[in-house]
Amino acid sequence: MQNMLILGTQWGDEGKGKIVDWLTEKCAAVVRFQGGHNAGHTLIINGKKTILRLIPSGIMHPHVTCYIGAGVVLHPHALFSEIAELEASGLDVKKRLKIAGNAHLIMPYHVTLDKAREAKKGSEKIGTTGRGIGPAYEDKVARRGLRVHDLLNMDSFEQKLKENLEYYNFLFKNYFSINELHYHEILHDIIQVKDDLTAMIEDVPQKLQALFDKNERVIFEGAQGTMLDIDHGTYPFVTSSNCIAGNAAIGSGVGMHNINYVLGITKAYCTRVGAGPFPSQLYDADDEKAQDEIGKFIAKEGNEFGSVTGRPRRTGWIDIPALKRAVLINGVKGICITKLDVLDKLKEVKICTHYMHNGIECTISPQGASELAQCIPVFETVSGWNESTYGITDWDSLPSQAQKYLKRIQELLGTRIDLVSTGPERSHTIKLSSFDSI
Numbered sequence: 001m002q003n004m005l006i007l008g009t010q011w012g013d014e015g016k017g018k019i020v021d022w023l024t025e026k027c028a029a030v031v032r033f034q035g036g037h038n039a040g041h042t043l044i045i046n047g048k049k050t051i052l053r054l055i056p057s058g059i060m061h062p063h064v065t066c067y068i069g070a071g072v073v074l075h076p077h078a079l080f081s082e083i084a085e086l087e088a089s090g091l092d093v094k095k096r097l098k099i100a101g102n103a104h105l106i107m108p109y110h111v112t113l114d115k116a117r118e119a120k121k122g123s124e125k126i127g128t129t130g131r132g133i134g135p136a137y138e139d140k141v142a143r144r145g146l147r148v149h150d151l152l153n154m155d156s157f158e159q160k161l162k163e164n165l166e167y168y169n170f171l172f173k174n175y176f177s178i179n180e181l182h183y184h185e186i187l188h189d190i191i192q193v194k195d196d197l198t199a200m201i202e203d204v205p206q207k208l209q210a211l212f213d214k215n216e217r218v219i220f221e222g223a224q225g226t227m228l229d230i231d232h233g234t235y236p237f238v239t240s241s242n243c244i245a246g247n248a249a250i251g252s253g254v255g256m257h258n259i260n261y262v263l264g265i266t267k268a269y270c271t272r273v274g275a276g277p278f279p280s281q282l283y284d285a286d287d288e289k290a291q292d293e294i295g296k297f298i299a300k301e302g303n304e305f306g307s308v309t310g311r312p313r314r315t316g317w318i319d320i321p322a323l324k325r326a327v328l329i330n331g332v333k334g335i336c337i338t339k340l341d342v343l344d345k346l347k348e349v350k351i352c353t354h355y356m357h358n359g360i361e362c363t364i365s366p367q368g369a370s371e372l373a374q375c376i377p378v379f380e381t382v383s384g385w386n387e388s389t390y391g392i393t394d395w396d397s398l399p400s401q402a403q404k405y406l407k408r409i410q411e412l413l414g415t416r417i418d419l420v421s422t423g424p425e426r427s428h429t430i431k432l433s434s435f436d437s438i
């Protein structure tokens with residue numbers, strides 16, 4: 001039985017959640033290993049929409065246990081409001097959700113700092129989700145973070161909270177000139193959820209090992225996308241965790257050999273929300289900050305608005321050099337192309353095959369954001385298919401021009417396409433024969 005790692009190969013929102021949910025039917029557990037409630041994974045099941053932020057996208061299947069690993073940063077109230085939403089729709093969540101005690105907590109001062117920094121940067125801002133993700137990871141690395149299992153010893157929790165707040169309030173008052181936060185309010189707030197949260201603590205590595213020993217399949221669910229990775233992404237326009245494959249083992253606490261197959265989720269085009277370079281973006285020729293008409297059309301057809309913040313996502317053509325880097329640094333074995341149907345009405349579709357950088361042809365994206373920003377995309381045009389692919393579930397039923405488009409991507413990338421998604425519902429998925437042996 002192969003354990004799968006499902007991750008984004010672009011700038012997030014590739015459709016990871018839909019595919020994790022669909023593949024969960026044949027697995028025992030799903031693990032989130034990084035990020036926090038900056039993620040927004042949308043599932044559409046029989047027309048009903050569910051947006052998951054922290055809870056793994058396997059939760060809709062009652063036989064599945066969901067784990068939040070040590071690499072995640074967890075905002076307690078965000079978690080409980082998500083649980084409440086799911087339980088209101090009849091799902092039993094608390095019994096099936098297990099949390100690593102060593103996952104770090106996102107505290108109110110992290111959220112305040114995230115927002116204050118962005119406000120201070122003005123037009124230079126990163127465009128974070130404002131959820132406190134970066135500051136929570138900073139505390140983790142600075143070894144002053146509060147973790148879920150710190151809530152089991154309130155005396156020392158209170159002490160650490162006081163020390164942290166003293167530090168943050170100094171910053172708020174003296175550097176940002178904003179209101180300080182109140183210790184008793186923060187404490188009171190966390191006490192409300194403390195018992196429910198600690199009741200979900202589990203030794204995640206041991207539980208996962210027990211599943212591996214029984215030959216049960218586990219899915220590792222990535223959040224964000226490769227180009228948002230803190231080390232390998234378009235730094236500093238990135239998130240604050242490693243979203244790439246190597247972190248799945250670290251963030252969940254398993255040996256690397258347990259992850260046998262990496263599926264790279266890839267939109268048939270490309271989107272980005274927040275600031276930072278995006279070479280294949282469909283810019284307006286007269287206003288380099290605005291989308292052109294095709295870009296707007298794709299955004300509308302693909303409903304490209306952030307599921308967490310509602311912000312419009314920038315759109316562009318599929319970017320092969322960036323995907324090549326994603327395949328390389330994740331060890332992607334198979335690709336899942338999503339949202340093919342969004343391109344159905346276009347007369348022609350473009351593929352960014354390579355970039356020109358200082359007059360030199362660049363077939364794989366450079367590592368720095370400033371170099372990437374200087375890259376000029378070179379496109380190949382293929383004709384559109386002008387037919388609906390929405391909901392198609394087998395390869396042979398795809399219009400031949402759509403097949404050609406997919407085959408061309410496969411050829412340029414040198415990586416096989418294992419799955420194609422043709423709509424947001426679970427069932428709107430094409431499985432290629434190469435996937436049968438996985």
Ligand code: GDP
Nearest residue numbers: 013014015016017040041042339421422423424
């Ligand atoms: P994630 O963060 O990678 O899980 O992706 P999001 O859920 O943020 O964004 C993907 C969006 O596309 C969601 O609204 C999905 O319902 C939708 N979606 C996923 N796959 C498809 C597809 O093949 N076709 C269409 N039209 N929508 C899709």
Ligand code: IMO
Nearest residue numbers: 012013038039040127128129223224239273274
């Ligand atoms: P999913 O899992 C798309 C982006 C933000 C911002 C940058 C840093 O749904 O694919 P942060 O709040 O993480 O410090 O913001 O990262 N970002 C995402 N973009 N999808 C996501 O998650 C994202 N999570 C963070 O927009 O540019």
Ligand code: MG
Nearest residue numbers: 013039040041
């Ligand atoms: Mg998303």
